[in-house]
Amino acid sequence: MTSTTTAAPQRADAPQIAVLPRPGDDGDAPPDYFIESVHDGGGLTGAVSDETGGLVIAGRVDVDDLSRLLTGRPGIGWIQLPSAGIERYADVIAAHRDRTWTSAKGAYAPPVAEHILALTLASLRRLPQLAATKTWGPEVGSPLYGSKVVIVGAGGIGVEAVRLFRAFNTDITVVRRRQEPVASADRTVTTAELDTVLPDADVVVIAAALTEGTEGLMGAEQLALLKPSSVLVNIARGKLVDTEALLAALRGERLAGAALDVTEPEPLPDGHPLWDEPRCLITPHTADTEAMVRPLISARIRENVRRWAAGEELEGLVDVEAGY
Amino acid sequence: MTSTTTAAPQRADAPQIAVLPRPGDDGDAPPDYFIESVHDGGGLTGAVSDETGGLVIAGRVDVDDLSRLLTGRPGIGWIQLPSAGIERYADVIAAHRDRTWTSAKGAYAPPVAEHILALTLASLRRLPQLAATKTWGPEVGSPLYGSKVVIVGAGGIGVEAVRLFRAFNTDITVVRRRQEPVASADRTVTTAELDTVLPDADVVVIAAALTEGTEGLMGAEQLALLKPSSVLVNIARGKLVDTEALLAALRGERLAGAALDVTEPEPLPDGHPLWDEPRCLITPHTADTEAMVRPLISARIRENVRRWAAGEELEGLVDVEAGY
Numbered sequence: 001m002t003s004t005t006t007a008a009p010q011r012a013d014a015p016q017i018a019v020l021p022r023p024g025d026d027g028d029a030p031p032d033y034f035i036e037s038v039h040d041g042g043g044l045t046g047a048v049s050d051e052t053g054g055l056v057i058a059g060r061v062d063v064d065d066l067s068r069l070l071t072g073r074p075g076i077g078w079i080q081l082p083s084a085g086i087e088r089y090a091d092v093i094a095a096h097r098d099r100t101w102t103s104a105k106g107a108y109a110p111p112v113a114e115h116i117l118a119l120t121l122a123s124l125r126r127l128p129q130l131a132a133t134k135t136w137g138p139e140v141g142s143p144l145y146g147s148k149v150v151i152v153g154a155g156g157i158g159v160e161a162v163r164l165f166r167a168f169n170t171d172i173t174v175v176r177r178r179q180e181p182v183a184s185a186d187r188t189v190t191t192a193e194l195d196t197v198l199p200d201a202d203v204v205v206i207a208a209a210l211t212e213g214t215e216g217l218m219g220a221e222q223l224a225l226l227k228p229s230s231v232l233v234n235i236a237r238g239k240l241v242d243t244e245a246l247l248a249a250l251r252g253e254r255l256a257g258a259a260l261d262v263t264e265p266e267p268l269p270d271g272h273p274l275w276d277e278p279r280c281l282i283t284p285h286t287a288d289t290e291a292m293v294r295p296l297i298s299a300r301i302r303e304n305v306r307r308w309a310a311g312e313e314l315e316g317l318v319d320v321e322a323g324y
Numbered sequence: 325m326t327s328t329t330t331a332a333p334q335r336a337d338a339p340q341i342a343v344l345p346r347p348g349d350d351g352d353a354p355p356d357y358f359i360e361s362v363h364d365g366g367g368l369t370g371a372v373s374d375e376t377g378g379l380v381i382a383g384r385v386d387v388d389d390l391s392r393l394l395t396g397r398p399g400i401g402w403i404q405l406p407s408a409g410i411e412r413y414a415d416v417i418a419a420h421r422d423r424t425w426t427s428a429k430g431a432y433a434p435p436v437a438e439h440i441l442a443l444t445l446a447s448l449r450r451l452p453q454l455a456a457t458k459t460w461g462p463e464v465g466s467p468l469y470g471s472k473v474v475i476v477g478a479g480g481i482g483v484e485a486v487r488l489f490r491a492f493n494t495d496i497t498v499v500r501r502r503q504e505p506v507a508s509a510d511r512t513v514t515t516a517e518l519d520t521v522l523p524d525a526d527v528v529v530i531a532a533a534l535t536e537g538t539e540g541l542m543g544a545e546q547l548a549l550l551k552p553s554s555v556l557v558n559i560a561r562g563k564l565v566d567t568e569a570l571l572a573a574l575r576g577e578r579l580a581g582a583a584l585d586v587t588e589p590e591p592l593p594d595g596h597p598l599w600d601e602p603r604c605l606i607t608p609h610t611a612d613t614e615a616m617v618r619p620l621i622s623a624r625i626r627e628n629v630r631r632w633a634a635g636e637e638l639e640g641l642v643d644v645e646a647g648y
Contacts, residue, residue: 110467114468115449117445118445118446118448118451119451121438121441121445122442124442125439125442125607127443127446127451127452127455127605127607128451130605130608130610131452131455133606134599135599136594136608137608139608139610139615140610141607141610142613142615142616143435143438144438145434145616163491164491166491167487167488167490167491168438168488169434266460267460268460269460270459270460275458275459276458281451281454282457283449283465284460284462284463286449286454286465289464289465290463291463291466292469
């Protein structure tokens with residue numbers, strides 16, 4: 001890693017990359033490590049110009065501004081987005097599908113899959129309720145060991161979660177859009193078959209991208225299929241789960257627990273009834289904190305700048321049709 | 325499995341096993357599955373008599389009564405204890421070391437090691453604090469992934485915990501009494517070297533038997549060696565950790581968290597200050613609940629009855645000198 005952000009490499013053939021937002025833009029200036037990562041990958045950084053070949057989005061930018069910028073700069077061939085979920089950028093990606101778009105998809109899999117395990121084990125073993133208790137109570141909790149796990153989503157996070165769940169001798173079903181088995185799972189079914197695998201599940205994990213096809217995926221009907229002893233974990237996007245239906249299921253004790261790193265609305269407002277549900281554990285979108293993400297997005301940018309310069313295929317290519 | 329507890333096998337050479345406590349004893353009658361397990365292993369069950377060759381302890385029995393019983397029954401060659409930790413029976417074992425003693429050691433490793441992971445992940449990711457929060461807060465928590473884990477104890481639970489931690493790409497040091505490496509760990513040190521490995525640890529797990537040599541193992545001096553970002557997990561016995569010193573460390577924010585499935589005193593009395601420590605998660609000795617343990621102790625008894633009848637070495641043999 002370079003230790004300075006000013007001494008950019010001087011190779012004449014180095015790709016010219018603009019990191020947005022720039023200091024002075026409405027958004028916050030990007031953390032230095034974004035710029036360092038471009039340099040580490042062999043790129044030059046600077047303001048957007050006719051020489052700019054790529055953009056690295058390091059923070060929140062206005063998507064309309066981004067779209068106008070791209071329209072005026074046909075030389076920008078590649079845009080790196082900072083998150084794994086890209087639904088915020090869906091329109092600008094669609095409007096500029098001639099460019100190469102990459103995201104952080106897959107890069108954050110280790111910390112997010114770990115959070116899935118943390119939330120799953122906490123829910124099964126009733127840690128939220130025990131944390132709120134101030135007396136030595138009776139035995140509670142059920143084991144993950146040997147249980148049936150359904151993971152919705154077969155991206156980097158879903159596949160990493162399969163690997164971690166495997167260590168606990170679980171039976172694992174992956175639910176995905178496409179008809180293509182995940183080799184490490186016990187079985188893979190398509191989203192159309194979701195309702196058939198829910199009744200047996202002890203654990204249901206939502207790890208799918210938010211698309212038109214997945215919004216409201218876990219509705220009242222799906223929640224009603226779950227066993228009262230089962231737990232639901234959502235680390236994807238709040239809109240994949242029907243909040244009102246989930247609240248009703250928890251209140252009716254038709255679920256043993258829910259653990260949510262994402263909510264709808266998000267942030268979950270003060271006073272929202274989910275905050276008062278003893279069976280509901282809410283973490284404020286901290287599956288991957290900035291400190292956890294930093295080395296991972298840095299590696300993704302470094303590698304993609306290198307590949308872009310070398311004309312190689314980039315990591316984390318966005319599938320424009322699929323929406324992730 | 326047999327479906328009845330009355331139709332015992334009738335083979336003439338079947339071992340005669342008494343399951344204690346008997347209905348009518350001071351203790352509770354043993355659950356039926358203890359008796360079924362003896363039958364499944366090929367044994368006959370009945371009251372203690374001159375024909376009794378083995379005892380299966382299925383619940384709390386008075387150790388003095390047990391000692392007197394053994395003195396009067398020299399024909400009882402084998403005693404199976406129901407728990408992994410056997411410090412309660414240390415004196416009676418020592419007084420009757422000519423008999424074969426077996427415990428549940430190793431049998432409960434899967435659920436207990438899983439609880440270790442649950443408590444570790446919960447502490448690192450601040451789930452007790454988040455469970456108590458009713459507002460969307462800032463990012464908190466640190467990852468297990470890539471961290472340094474110290475596991476004190478190399479019994480069945482410690483070794484199973486190594487296997488689970490391994491999935492999270494951790495660096496694992498095992499601390500054990502004997503100088504014999506645990507193959508799956510990154511390094512093994514003896515208890516005498518404990519103080520040298522604590523300063524680097526992100527996670528310290530206490531999974532050792534309670535013996536004269538391990539009581540108070542984690543005292544004020546050891547806790548002072550830990551990083552303020554580290555977490556302590558105890559699923560062994562409360563007396564391995566100095567409760568007052570731990571309380572002081574948590575209050576002084578010299579530890580990021582502690583998660584205790586066992587306490588000293590245990591049960592932890594209402595009003596004890598540990599209940600009010602936001603960084604302390606207490607589970608009421610539920611690493612292995614009765615429901616989780618049932619199939620595991622059943623398998624141990626079944627197998628040991630079979631081996632006893634066949635003259636083979638038993639599983640879970642107590643090391644009388646070591647005290648576990």
